[in-house]
Amino acid sequence: MSTTSSLFVTRLYQAALSEMGKPLDMVELEASCLSIAEDDEAGQTWCEANDYAGYTSYASLTDLPWRFSIFKDLVKVLDKHVAAFAKDVAFDLGDKKLKLDSLWINILPEGGIHTAHIHPHSVISGTTYVAMPEGTSAIKFEDPRLAMMMAAPGRRKDAPRKLQQFHYVAPQVGDVLLWESWLRHEVPMNMAEDDRISVSFNYAWG
Numbered sequence: 001m002s003t004t005s006s007l008f009v010t011r012l013y014q015a016a017l018s019e020m021g022k023p024l025d026m027v028e029l030e031a032s033c034l035s036i037a038e039d040d041e042a043g044q045t046w047c048e049a050n051d052y053a054g055y056t057s058y059a060s061l062t063d064l065p066w067r068f069s070i071f072k073d074l075v076k077v078l079d080k081h082v083a084a085f086a087k088d089v090a091f092d093l094g095d096k097k098l099k100l101d102s103l104w105i106n107i108l109p110e111g112g113i114h115t116a117h118i119h120p121h122s123v124i125s126g127t128t129y130v131a132m133p134e135g136t137s138a139i140k141f142e143d144p145r146l147a148m149m150m151a152a153p154g155r156r157k158d159a160p161r162k163l164q165q166f167h168y169v170a171p172q173v174g175d176v177l178l179w180e181s182w183l184r185h186e187v188p189m190n191m192a193e194d195d196r197i198s199v200s201f202n203y204a205w206g
């Protein structure tokens with residue numbers, strides 16, 4: 001009898017932040033994201049210079065968890081989720097730890113997109129969702145082996161989820177998604193009138 005196995009699996013972690021650690025006030029987190037964006041002139045200038053629709057603190061603020069206690073609390077919760085995911089993917093961490101490397105705010109207005117990318121220099125990356133207006137974009141993940149499939153047919157629309165080449169995930173406010181940092185992803189155009197607000201982060205091993 002023949003058998004077919006799944007090899008080289010790509011894992012995607014999704015949970016409510018509240019499943020671990022101290023509960024966070026998402027209303028306060030949203031207000032903090034908005035007020036930081038409003039005050040961060042260097043960040044606004046960077047977004048304008050780089051044709052970035054909306055706001056990201058990525059290039060301008062590197063110390064959110066040290067400056068704002070709500071981000072410090074968020075990191076404590078994220079540490080627990082990341083540890084759970086590292087266990088799920090069976091990382092052998094040896095005597096080194098997974099540590100937060102960077103954490104930044106994204107505010108994507110109507111019409112804004114975030115094109116496909118990976119997160120270099122880190123091991124686990126993820127996003128937690130702060131404001132997800134109705135009709136806003138899901139996050140899209142793509143099969144990391146696409147570049148090797150030049151001559152292969154696409155997959156049927158009814159293919160099992162684990163065999164599909166693209167996945168759209170529409171998280172709820174308060175959810176966290178985690179993936180290995182090499183996994184390419186994008187945020188298609190925000191078609192909602194209101195801002196889509198999220199906080200993304202990278203964990204490095206060392």
Ligand SMILES: [Fe+2]
Binds near residue numbers: 117118119185200
């Ligand atoms: Fe990303």
